[in-house]
Amino acid sequence: xxEADRRVLRQSRVRLVGELQVAALWDALLNRExxxxxxxxxxxxxxxxSRRDQARQLIIDLETRGSRALPxxxxxxxxxxxxxxxxxxxxxxxxxxxxxEDPSKPSQGKLAPVVLGPExxxxxxxxxxxxxxxxxxxxxxxxxxxxxxRAQDRAKGxxxxxxxxxxxxxxxxxxxxNVNFCRESxxxxxxxxxxxxxxxxxxxHLLHFVVEVKCxxxxxxxxxxxxxxxxxxxxxxxxCVVVILSHxxxxxxxxxxxxxxGMDGDPVSVERIVSLFNGTGCPSLGGKxxxxxxxxxxxxxxxxxxxxxxxxxxxxxxxxxxxPDATPFQEGAVTVDQPDAVSSLPTPSDxxxxxxxxxxxxxxxxxxxxxxxxxxxDSIFEQWAHCEDLQTLLLRVANAVSVKGVYKQIPGCFNFLxxxxxxxx
Numbered sequence: 001x002x003e004a005d006r007r008v009l010r011q012s013r014v015r016l017v018g019e020l021q022v023a024a025l026w027d028a029l030l031n032r033e034x035x036x037x038x039x040x041x042x043x044x045x046x047x048x049x050s051r052r053d054q055a056r057q058l059i060i061d062l063e064t065r066g067s068r069a070l071p072x073x074x075x076x077x078x079x080x081x082x083x084x085x086x087x088x089x090x091x092x093x094x095x096x097x098x099x100x101e102d103p104s105k106p107s108q109g110k111l112a113p114v115v116l117g118p119e120x121x122x123x124x125x126x127x128x129x130x131x132x133x134x135x136x137x138x139x140x141x142x143x144x145x146x147x148x149x150r151a152q153d154r155a156k157g158x159x160x161x162x163x164x165x166x167x168x169x170x171x172x173x174x175x176x177x178n179v180n181f182c183r184e185s186x187x188x189x190x191x192x193x194x195x196x197x198x199x200x201x202x203x204x205h206l207l208h209f210v211v212e213v214k215c216x217x218x219x220x221x222x223x224x225x226x227x228x229x230x231x232x233x234x235x236x237x238x239x240c241v242v243v244i245l246s247h248x249x250x251x252x253x254x255x256x257x258x259x260x261x262g263m264d265g266d267p268v269s270v271e272r273i274v275s276l277f278n279g280t281g282c283p284s285l286g287g288k289x290x291x292x293x294x295x296x297x298x299x300x301x302x303x304x305x306x307x308x309x310x311x312x313x314x315x316x317x318x319x320x321x322x323x324p325d326a327t328p329f330q331e332g333a334v335t336v337d338q339p340d341a342v343s344s345l346p347t348p349s350d351x352x353x354x355x356x357x358x359x360x361x362x363x364x365x366x367x368x369x370x371x372x373x374x375x376x377x378d379s380i381f382e383q384w385a386h387c388e389d390l391q392t393l394l395l396r397v398a399n400a401v402s403v404k405g406v407y408k409q410i411p412g413c414f415n416f417l418x419x420x421x422x423x424x425x
Contacts, residue, residue, distance in 0.1 A: 001063050004096045005070040006168075012088060013059055019085060020055040028076040034065055046213055048194070057213075064169065064210050162389070162420040163289050164238060170424050171239035171288075173209035174229050175200055178246035178263050180216050185265025187247050195370035196295060199378040200243050207385065208424045209241060219262030223272070230276045234284040239421075240277065241291045245374070248296025256353055256414055260296045270294060274351060285350075289421050291390070292353040295371050352421075354394055354413040373411050376400045381423075389420040 001009075009016075022043075029035045035043070039061065046057035062069050070093060077086035177197040181187035201211050214225050226242065234240060244260050251259035251269045259267035270292070275281065277290045356373035380396045388396075394413055402410045 001065070001067060001069050003168075005067075005093065006063055008070065008089060008092045008096055009059055009063060012085075012092060013056075015088065016059055016085060017052055017055045019082075020051075020058070021080070021082060022051055022054045022058060024080040024082070025058075025076055028079045029073075032072050032076060034069060034072050034076070035061070042212055042214065045215060060205065060210060061212075160419075162422055163417075165422065165424045167236060167238045168208055168424070169210045169237065170208040171210070171234065171237040171241065172229060172232065173200075173204040173211045173241040173243065174225065175204075175211065175213045175243040176217055176222055176225065176245065177213060177215045178217060178261065181247070181261070181263045181265060185261070185263070187261060187265055190245070190247065192370045193245050193295075196245050196374035199370065199374055200245075200293075203378050203381055204241060204243075206425075207381070209239075216263045218264040219266035219268050222260075222262050222268050223276075226273055226276050227281075230282040230285075232284075234282070234288065237288075239289050239291070240282075240285055241293070242273070242277075243293045243295075244273070245295045245371075248294070258294065258296070258355065260294065270353060274353060277351070288350060289417055290351050291421075292351070293377070294353065295356045295374050349416055349418055351416045352390065352413055354411065356411050357409050372401050372404050372409060373397070385423045386425040389422050390417075391415065391420070 026040055026044075029040065030037065043054055043057045043061060046053045062073055070089065074086050074089050074093075077083070077089070175197055177193055179190050179193045181189070197213060197215075201213055205211050212229075214221075217225060222244075229240070229242070246260040246262075248258055248260045249267060251257065251267060251271075253269065253271050256269075256271040256274050259269045260273075261267050274290075274292060277285060279286050282290075354377075356371065376397050380393050380400065384393055384396065394411070398411050
């Protein structure tokens with residue numbers, strides 16, 4: 001879909017989400033081959049499965065369906081009697097074609113020369129990313145002060161130091177949200193996880209990813225969904241993100257510790273998940289960053305912390321109700337962890353796995369406000385993703401989560417990225 005059609009959809013998004021009658025559209029979308037049956041099922045499962053959530057996901061996914069997607073969608077609206085919305089989109093599209101210039105971009109023919117003083121010659125000032133209405137927020141990590149902002153901007157503009165994330169959409173983001181588990185699994189309902197899912201769906205959409213949500217999958221279905229994602233053609237995209245929200249446990253490993261449970265109680269190791277996206281399994285993502293965010297327990301140990309000079313004001317509030325995403329781990333007689341084996345394996349380049357907790361420990365989730373890790377991750381990304389790289393953002397997350405609660409938790413990551421990563425904001 002070209003940029004003009006994307007703008008038409010985005011400008012009409014609020015009205016479309018509010019008025020679109022999606023139930024009447026499924027057959028029309030299939031008949032015109034805009035979506036496959038599997039894609040329709042994914043849209044129907046989006047969010048809570050409400051009409052609004054389905055409509056919102058349909059509009060998001062429509063942007064990825066090719067140059068004829070918008071006119072075909074307008075025809076589907078007319079086929080199903082939604083003439084008001086069809087007329088709105090057709091009129092807006094015709095107006096955009098007559099005046100294709102993006103009003104948000106300055107006209108090249110009207111640029112006037114300006115005299116730049118010494119302060120304006122700072123590299124950060126020459127970056128278009130900082131020339132926007134809101135003032136850049138100060139960086140408070142380290143002792144470099146605003147010199148660190150300039151260093152970040154220099155890295156951001158250097159393809160040798162930072163990944164290039166110019167594609168729009170930037171890439172695919174798959175969120176697997178396991179909330180309800182079968183009785184035989186012995187795993188409880190993960191109350192509050194839907195809040196985490198909504199946060200991540202909105203956050204990565206704002207970061208220009210095409211977000212797909214799948215809920216309550218068995219271990220086999222999880223692997224199938226991840227294989228399908230890995231086998232897609234990512235040639236025109238710059239990045240890929242996987243977010244998994246589930247119960248977890250320890251697992252024998254060579255490189256990446258931990259496992260996450262399907263709703264049937266069978267575990268899928270993080271190592272297997274990551275391996276699906278290596279150069280053999282996903283060649284179109286070669287040299288591009290692949291990010292994994294795991295909200296699950298790494299074990300069942302509870303960390304009570306140790307005394308420090310000052311206490312945090314962010315300890316658990318009286319009405320909060322944290323619970324762990326932990327289950328016991330029984331290690332067999334033969335399958336043991338082999339940390340020394342890592343050096344004999346090829347390094348998985350361009351991969352980052354962010355864990356909600358240190359291996360072996362529980363990860364806390366509040367039944368009312370969601371998990372500590374996802375809530376903090378979302379907040380940090382909102383405040384700082386416009387000017388800081390991913391590793392700095394994750395340091396902020398680790399610091400903020402580490403001071404929460406009576407029991408303690410600290411996120412960590414396995415970072416095999418070759419460059420800094422700045423999200424497209």
